[in-house]
Amino acid sequence: MEQPNASPHATAIPSTGRKLVVVGIGVMFAIHTFLVTVWVMPANPFRDAVGGQNLMSYINNGILPFEQSWSVFAPTPRRGGENVKVRAYIGEPGSKTGRVTNWYDVTADEDQRIKYLVNPARIHSATRRLGGNINSSVAQFSPQQRTVIGASFITTPRTELKKMLLADNTKGLAGQINIGSYLDNDEMLTRFGTMYATARWGKGVTAVEFKVGHRSVPNYSKRNDIDFKDVPFTYYDIGVRKAIPGNADAQAAFDGYVRKAPEESATKGGS
Incomplete structure (x- = not known):
């Protein structure tokens, strides 16, 4: 039986390696988003569990190439x-x-x-x-x-x-x-x-x-x-x-x- 021709719009299935890279980036982004959210929260049990000093060290001296000040979230924050x-x-x-x-x-x-x-x-x-x-x-x-x-x-x-x-x-x-x-x-x-x-x-x-x-x-x-x-x-x-x-x-x-x-x-x- 003759195989149908592949659609010219078909997308190639990503390789296992590419999938792992995408999943890894997604996990890192989710963790980073969670830590930044906890950092900007007022005092609460989640923040206490992570540790305020640990959060500050991560935000200011961690893997990020820049410091995330309040201006990232609000151009005119309360002063x-x-x-x-x-x-x-x-x-x-x-x-x-x-x-x-x-x-x-x-x-x-x-x-x-x-x-x-x-x-x-x-x-x-x-x-x-x-x-x-x-x-x-x-x-x-x-x-x-x-x-x-x-x-x-x-x-x-x-x-x-x-x-x-x-x-x-x-x-x-x-x-x-x-x-x-x-x-x-x-x-x-x-x-x-x-x-x-x-x-x-x-x-x-x-x-x-x-x-x-x-x-x-x-x-x-x-x-x-x-x-x-x-x-x-x-x-x-x-x-x-x-x-x-x-x-x-x-x-x-x-x-x-x-x-x-x-x-x-x-x-x-x-x-």
Whole structure:
């Protein structure tokens, strides 16, 4: 019986040697991808098992002909960290019956909660987003404007805060836009802080106060000499703000999430 002619489009079956080379490259690529993924992850059991120093040695001094910095994954990566602290005024601020809670580091608490979570809930990043937005605006403020935002606005309406910031504006339209952005985030931070403080310290929160911090990532060339966590925060004082309570559903969500405060000695008289 006559054999049919081979198709001119037929592909030759690769040799065993070529198959082994392709499989070997694929395995190496898979291992490399896994190690790079673990390297860029936050602290988690997989990273701890491999070893942070082992990962750094592989990425920077291993088989690669170049160092894989963050720019490989994001042309404009975050170059710093944000931090938000809050304290609450319980009862009438300044009165003999009122009291002030101790400062509480909300961001540090969130860091503990997400330590081993690969995909944390969005609530865990709320303070960082608010803190980052606040810091971006305040960094453009003049010293006079920074003094204004550090003042107390309990009985004074928020409209006065806007007027005072505009009065010290020296950057024209750009400054006005920045002030508008700051005021929006100041209000959101106050709402967030009110519900957070109520969930932590109980009912009766009449005002909240904040410290919003920022620290910059050390230069990549100093990565082996300075740990990011050892860089101190630079804080902006966001003065006392009249509480802005949330609705019942929003407060219930905070109540079920925020850790209750232990018994603490609070300052009397709202000072």
